[in-house]
Amino acid sequence: MNPADLPFDTEAMLQGLRGWVECESPTWDAAAVARMLDLAARDMAVMGATIERISGRQGFAGCVRARFPHPRQGEPGILIAGHMDTVHPVGTLAKLPWRRDGNKCFGPGICDMKGGNYLTLEAIRQLMKAAVTxxxxxxxxxxxxxxVGTPSTRDIIEAEAQRNTYVLVPEPGRADNGVVTGRYAIARFNLEATGRPSHAGARLGAGRSAIREMARQILAIDAMTTEDCTFSVGIVHGGQWVNCVATTATGEALSMAKRQADLDRGVERMLALSGTTDDVTFKVTRGVTRPVWEPDARTMALYDKARGIAEQLGLSLPHGSAGGGSDGNFTGALGIPTLDGLGVRGADMHTLNEYIEVDSLAERGRLMAGLLASLA
Structure with a gap:
């Protein structure tokens, strides 16, 4: 089977993808994510898949697991792992509506990663229509x-991956049409400053500001960044009344490194920031972590298979390790052959300019179909 012969219809794919993109699904809104999972589950059920719903926990929505009909059902096979949550709050469509401009199509979560998830289902649909088993x-x-780091579903992803031979992750492709064969290690941290309250107008000097300490520590954390390990604070909350010296301030920080040893040293440096200065206590606790994923021979063999299919389609397919974690960190770190970045090409993920390159829907769909039809 030559994947170039499969009749992918870009306009039809856009029409189907639009329904997904316009179903806003920010991580922390479990009901919204569940509505998106319902859409995907229905689409896969129409395709003939057996659908299982796995209950959520920790305040998150659940998961959808779909198994497609196959004569070897139950044996190790191919796991396609994707997430349906986005960073965009409900209401983002008012600022970032579905819009096509030439080869660009815009919308919240369209690139990260609803576009990749959708083209994967279209690849399966095309193979089924062509009677390819x-x-x-x-x-x-x-x-x-x-x-938010996959705190509630890491165990499900790892368990499912270990029941399969390969893992394919349709996260966004690279700008050079590349795929991802490794991911940097990532650690998250929770920050908390606790000061002493006072009336900010009448007795300012009697108080100890948690906000002030948080600001001081943010500068210190940013200054810890090196080429080997980066640090950034992305969330800060503090105070309740402007006429009160703030008693508490909280935040979240992120650290990323190409090597696990560098991240481990970074974790030690972050935890060492905990302490008390001028009657203000600063506490750092470790949050969720993604392990480094370094490609082994079996992942590279999987990549070589994909590169051969791309060449058959007249496309180059470079590869490399990437920052910005994915669930491929977990499966790759387990030693399961994993290929990531198989989704759409696009840019400006996590912003109000997020878009995909429209022609990548069919291109990457054919690549995915070729992989599914040839991996054994």
């Missing part, structure tokens, strides 16, 4: 919490 059974797992 994949050598291995296919399982799709859609999850609700990747954008």
């Amino acid at each position: 994949t050598p291995l059974p296919l399982t799709v797992l859609f999850t609700p919490d990747e954008e």
Whole structure:
């Protein structure tokens, strides 16, 4: 089977994807994510998949696991792992509506990663229409919490991956049409400053500001960044009344490194910031972590298979390790052959200018179909 012969219809794919993109699904809104998972589950059920719903926990929505009909159903096969949560709050469509401009199509979560998830289902649909039976059974797992580090579903992803031979992750492709064969390690941290309250007008000097200490520590954390390990604070909350010296301030920080040893040293440096200065206590606790994923020979063999299919389609397919974690960190770190970045090309993820390159829907759809039809 030559994937170039599959009749992918870009306009039809855009029409289907629009419904997904316009179903806003920010991570922390479990009901909104569940509505998106319902859409995907229905689409896969129409395709003939057996749908299982896995209950959520920790305040997150659940998961959808779909197994497509196959004569070897139940044997190790291919796991396609994608997330349906986005960083965009409900209401973002008013600022970032679905819009096409030439080869660009805009919308919240369209690139990260609803576009990649959708083209994966279209690839399966095209193979089924062509009566192509994949050598291995296919399982799709859609999850609700990747954008916050996958705290509630890591165990499900890892368990499902270990029941399969390969893992394909349709996260956004690289700008050079590349795929991802490794991911940097990532750690998250919770920050808390506790001061002493006073009336900011009448007795300012009697208080000890938690906001002031948080600001001081943010500068210190940013200054810790090196080429080997980066640090940034992305969330800050503090105070309740402007006429009160703030008693508490909280925040969240992120650290990323190409090597696990560098991240481990970074974690030690962050935790060492805990202490008390001028009657203000600063506390750092470790949050969720993504392990470094370094490609092994089996992942590179999987990449070589994908590169051969791309060449058959007349496309180059470079590869490399990437920052910005994904659930591929977990499966790759387990030693399961994993290929990431198989989704759409696009740019400006997590912003109000997020878009995809329209022509990548069919291109990457054919690449995915070729992989599914040839992996054995």
